[in-house]
Structures are given as C-alpha cells and as structure tokens.
Amino acid sequence: MFGKLRLLVAMTAVMMISATAFATDPLTETVKNGCKAELESYCKGVTPGEGRVLACLYAHEDKLSAKCEFALFDAAVLLDRAVSALAYAAYECEDDLEKYCADVPVGEGRLLDCITKNKKKVSKRCLDALTETGLK
Secondary structure, three states: OOOHHHHHHHHHHHHHHHHHHOOOOHHHHHHHHHOHHHHHHHOOOOOOOOOHHHHHHHHOHHHOOHHHHHHHHHHHHHHHHHHHHHHHHHHHHHHHHHHHOOOOOOOOOHHHHHHHHOOOOOOHHHHHHHHHHOOO
16 A cells, blocks of 8 residues: 555655755745845855755845845745645545555655546546645
8 A cells, every 4th residue: 555644745845855955945935035135145165055055045044134034934835835725635635646646656756647648547536636735
C-alpha cells in the first residue's frame, strides 16, 4: 500500500525541491524583497541553498526590520498554503497513485509525471484536485 503519509511526504518534498530550485518562486521573492536590506547587510556572503539564508536571517533575528519580519511571516503563510494544497491533492489522488504509480520512485517530480502520463485513466477527482491546487 502506498500510504497517505508516504505520499504526503513525497509530494511535499517535490514541492519544496521545486520551490528552492527556482529563484523566482513566490516564497523566495517574498523574502528577497522584504528582507533586502538584511540580506545585503548580514547575509551577503551566504551561499543560497539548504536553508543557509534563512539560518543567517535567524542568526540576526534581533536586528530584523518589521518589513523583513512580515515578509518571513508572509512566506510562512504561503508555505502553509502550499503544504495544505499538496495534502489535499495527495488525498484526492491516493487511489490513482496506488493504482498507476505504486512502483514509481519518490522524488524529482516522478509521481506528478506518472499521474500526468496516465491522465486519461486517472480519476476526475484527482485531476480536479491537481487543477485546483495549480499542480497541473
């Protein structure tokens, strides 16, 4: 059995990897715009990736402007919404993933690719959820 928890973790990982791979995603842009001064002052030499920039901001949390704090809060809200959307899509697509993608390794968008390749056979419920969440 594929399992709801495994599916949720897999889809969340895909989303997080996708989000961090592109510098123009809403989460990154929100923080970059709202914390521009702090990033230039405290984190200029930090190599992006693996949470290093957020760790830098956290290390300087006592020096963050209200604008930066709000940007971090806003990004957290966006992330929470993304995780909720993924949980919804995972729930709605669980049967289809078990039926058509049980042998597909998790990661690198393979589950979403599998659903897309099987879209003529996948349930309307799953396809609707993917459309509603923006994953399709």
